Amino acid sequence: MDDVIDLLAPGHGEAEEKLVRSRGLDRVVFEPSEAPSARELQRSLAARGPRLAEDLPGPLADRAVLAELGRRDPIGPGTIEKWIECPYRWFVDHELSPQRLEPEPEYLTAGSIVHDVLEHLYRDPPGDDGIPRPGDLDRWRERAAALLAAECERRGLVPGRPQTRILAARMRAQIDRLLDREARSETELRPALLEASFSEAEDSLQPPLDLGEVRIHGQIDRVDVTPDWRFGVVYDYKTGSGAWAAAKLGDEGKLQLQLYARALRDLWGIEPIGGLYYPLGRRDDPRPRGFVASGVEATEVLDLVRSDRLEHENVQYTLDAGVSRAREKAAAMRAGEIDRDPNGGRCPRWCRYQPICRLERSIGVEEAAGNGDAGNGEG
Numbered sequence: 001m002d003d004v005i006d007l008l009a010p011g012h013g014e015a016e017e018k019l020v021r022s023r024g025l026d027r028v029v030f031e032p033s034e035a036p037s038a039r040e041l042q043r044s045l046a047a048r049g050p051r052l053a054e055d056l057p058g059p060l061a062d063r064a065v066l067a068e069l070g071r072r073d074p075i076g077p078g079t080i081e082k083w084i085e086c087p088y089r090w091f092v093d094h095e096l097s098p099q100r101l102e103p104e105p106e107y108l109t110a111g112s113i114v115h116d117v118l119e120h121l122y123r124d125p126p127g128d129d130g131i132p133r134p135g136d137l138d139r140w141r142e143r144a145a146a147l148l149a150a151e152c153e154r155r156g157l158v159p160g161r162p163q164t165r166i167l168a169a170r171m172r173a174q175i176d177r178l179l180d181r182e183a184r185s186e187t188e189l190r191p192a193l194l195e196a197s198f199s200e201a202e203d204s205l206q207p208p209l210d211l212g213e214v215r216i217h218g219q220i221d222r223v224d225v226t227p228d229w230r231f232g233v234v235y236d237y238k239t240g241s242g243a244w245a246a247a248k249l250g251d252e253g254k255l256q257l258q259l260y261a262r263a264l265r266d267l268w269g270i271e272p273i274g275g276l277y278y279p280l281g282r283r284d285d286p287r288p289r290g291f292v293a294s295g296v297e298a299t300e301v302l303d304l305v306r307s308d309r310l311e312h313e314n315v316q317y318t319l320d321a322g323v324s325r326a327r328e329k330a331a332a333m334r335a336g337e338i339d340r341d342p343n344g345g346r347c348p349r350w351c352r353y354q355p356i357c358r359l360e361r362s363i364g365v366e367e368a369a370g371n372g373d374a375g376n377g378e379g
C-alpha cells in the first residue's frame with residue numbers, strides 16, 4: 001500500500017486529499033465530467049436542464065364541478081366569511097371536507113350548548129320582563145343553571161367527569177356574565193326574535209334574503225327591538241373571545257352582522273339600528289362589539305365602546321359595503337375562483353393546510369410560481 005501511495009504523492013496526507021472526494025447533501029448528482037455511468041450522466045444533465053413548471057392549485061376548471069358550484073344558492077354569511085379568510089382554505093374545509101379523527105373539540109360543543117340555553121331562557125323568561133332585572137336576577141341564574149344541566153345531559157356530557165365540570169363551569173360563567181350585564185342595563189330594547197331563521201327550509205320564519213345575484217340564508221341569534229317594533233339591534237353570540245369593532249369588520253372580512261341587519265330590514269320590516277357581537281368568552285372587557293346608530297335613544301344607554309357608535313349614514317355605508325362584498329365573493333365562489341389568497345395577504349398562523357395548498361410560508365404567494373398558470377390549471 002505504501003508503495004502505491006508513494007506513486008500518488010510524497011506523503012499520506014497529500015495522497016488522501018487526492019483520493020477523497022467529498023460532496024455536501026446539496027450535490028445530488030455528479031458533475032457531467034465526473035459521471036461514472038451513462039445513467040448518472042443522464043441524471044446530471046437532467047438536473048441542469050430546463051425546469052418543468054410546478055402544477056400549483058388554481059381556479060377550478062372541471063365543468064361538472066363548476067356547474068355544481070354555480071347552483072350554490074342560497075349561501076350562508078359564515079360560508080362567505082370563510083371564503084374571504086382564504087378561498088383555498090374554504091375549498092379544503094368546505095368542499096374536500098376532511099373528517100376529524102378525534103372527537104369534536106369541546107369548545108364547539110360548548111358553543112352549541114350556550115346558544116341553546118340562551119334561546120330557551122329568553123323564549124320563556126323566568127321573570128316578569130324579557131330581560132333580567134336587578135330584582136329577579138337570581139331567578140334567571142337558577143333557571144339558566146337548570147337549563148344548562150339539562151342541555152349537557154342531552155348532549156351526552158358525562159356528569160362528574162373533570163372535563164365536564166370544567167366545561168360546565170365555563171359555560172355557566174359565560175351565561176351569568178351576560179345576565180349580570182343585562183340586569184344592569186336601562187335599555188328599552190327587548191328580545192323579540194330568537195334563532196330567527198331565513199332560509200328555504202319549511203320551518204324557517206322567513207325565506208332567504210334576496211340580494212339579486214345571490215340569496216343569503218341564515219339564523220340570527222337574537223334581535224332586540226324597541227317597544228313599537230320599528231327599530232332593532234341584531235345580536236350574534238360569540239362563545240370565544242372574538243368580537244370585531246365596527247372599524248374592523250371590513251379588514252377582518254366579517255359580514256354576518258351586516259347581512260343579518262339587512263335581512264332584518266328586508267324580511268321582517270324592522271329598521272336595523274345596530275349589529276353587535278356578544279363576546280361571552282371575554283372576562284376583561286365583555287362589552288359587545290360591532291356597530292350601532294348614534295343619536296338613537298334606544299342605543300344611547302347601551303354600554304358600548306364609543307367608536308362603535310356610528311352616524312346614521314355610516315351605518316348605512318357599513319351595511320351596503322357588507323352586501324356588495326358578499327355579492328362579489330359569492331360570485332367568485334360560484335365561479336370556482338379558488339386561489340391561495342389569505343385575507344390581508346397573510347395566512348393565519350393556525351392554518352395547517354400548506355401540504356394541500358402547497359404554499360411555502362417563508363416564500364409566500366407572490367414570490368412562488370404563478371398560481372395555476374402551469375400545466376392544465378385544473379384544481
Ligand code: SF4
Binds near residue numbers: 340347351358
Ligand atoms: S396556508 Fe395560507 S394559502 Fe394555504 S390554505 Fe392556509 S391560509 Fe390559505
